[in-house]
Amino acid sequence: NAGVTQTPKFQVLKTGQSMTLQCAQDMNHNSMYWYRQDPGMGLRLIYYSASEGTTDKGEVPNGYNVSRLNKREFSLRLESAAPSQTSVYFCASIESPATNEKLFFGSGTQLSVL
């Protein structure tokens, strides 16, 4: 099993450019999440999808949009990238939100916005 797969691993954007971060999981999990990790800030939740067809804002949703394409895939889009969005982005999944147990993480996307 691959688990949670994120693409790309690295990306450099110019201010104002757009891009989509892709995430797919092969564990048949119901819920998926996007976090960003900044030095000294830990991980902060951007958006999550409790189940296929639903999405909800997390702690820091401004400047981002998400799409839960199907049960496997959850993408994160930056419509107009800003330097403040320079960060490492992690996708994660969990079998059931009701149990709140054991997130599985991807290996991350390191994004730099110049």
Next chain:
Amino acid sequence: SQQGEEDPQALSIQEGENATMNCSYKTSINNLQWYRQNSGRGLVHLILIRSNEREKHSGRLRVTLDTSKKSSSLLITASRAADTASYFCATARASNTGKLIFGQGTTLQVKP
């Protein structure tokens, strides 16, 4: 704002010593989890303790939870150089099904 705050921010010990990390949180929780992150990698789940549990063990890991003080500790016994990583606590609030809130992490260095 972050639910969890961890202490210390950084810890450096010799191989064979024990490492203790602490996590404090602000609101009532359903469970508290600890994760490990090696440099440049994603987080890996280590252990979960529920709000009605006080202590849990997994191999060389021991986690305690004090809900009256809203705090938890992670003890790694007989540390190894391979334990060098960042460790994060994450809380699942009873009212926020499906959302885990992470602390800022403790960076552990184990010197051989």
